[in-house]
Amino acid sequence: MSGETWVSGKNHLNPPKQSRSRRTLEHIVQAALEILEEQGYTALTVQSVVDRANSSVGSFYARFSGKEDLLDYLGERVWDQALERWDGAVKARDWSEIDLQHIAESSMGLLVDIGASRAVYLRALDQARGIDGLAYNKFRDSVLGDVAGILLERRGEMSHPEPELAVRLGLLAAEGMIEADRVADGPLPRDILASEATSLLLYYLTAGSTPRAPIRSSEEVDFFDIWS
Numbered sequence: 001m002s003g004e005t006w007v008s009g010k011n012h013l014n015p016p017k018q019s020r021s022r023r024t025l026e027h028i029v030q031a032a033l034e035i036l037e038e039q040g041y042t043a044l045t046v047q048s049v050v051d052r053a054n055s056s057v058g059s060f061y062a063r064f065s066g067k068e069d070l071l072d073y074l075g076e077r078v079w080d081q082a083l084e085r086w087d088g089a090v091k092a093r094d095w096s097e098i099d100l101q102h103i104a105e106s107s108m109g110l111l112v113d114i115g116a117s118r119a120v121y122l123r124a125l126d127q128a129r130g131i132d133g134l135a136y137n138k139f140r141d142s143v144l145g146d147v148a149g150i151l152l153e154r155r156g157e158m159s160h161p162e163p164e165l166a167v168r169l170g171l172l173a174a175e176g177m178i179e180a181d182r183v184a185d186g187p188l189p190r191d192i193l194a195s196e197a198t199s200l201l202l203y204y205l206t207a208g209s210t211p212r213a214p215i216r217s218s219e220e221v222d223f224f225d226i227w228s
Helices: 019-039 046-053 057-061 067-092 100-117 121-128 134-152 163-183 190-205
Strands: none
Touching: 019 046, 019 057, 019 067, 046 057, 067 134, 100 134, 100 163, 100 190, 134 163, 163 190
């Protein structure tokens, strides 16, 4: 099947070159993600995927060696693409024009959204691949590292005597709050959780001084939808 073969496997994915083959791959991928989101891992089989993708078992095995191979590819692709979009967004923005309050509010909102996104197929992917959080943690750690660097660019607005320590502890505390809420019964509404996490972060950064009221204006940082 010339031009149709898809070689999969961890760290050596070779994308198909023919447009027809790429479309078939995308249909398979989208079908698998929909099944994971709607029905969970146990409903994901080669047959269920090809039925939803309006494809064939032969086309599936021309691209993947089996269900586990597909899951490996999905896990790498979803998180790698999200990380690429995040990296691009960070590099494209002039952070010197944005104050500490805006950065803290928007970064906490993003972390809340990242955690919530795991409730669907992203979390199922990690569990299904037997890594339960490894790919997610890699992405989250990258985001936290970038946010820490961005916050430290505003160290002149911090009153804590040790800005590096304040950023580290503030992010750890806020992230811990977000993670704890994610596994709790009856999680808090998104806006409340993000607001409280912001207050906690700013408490560390300002050495306990009372932060001003959250800003709600057109200047608020729009980080982007990492799953779009």
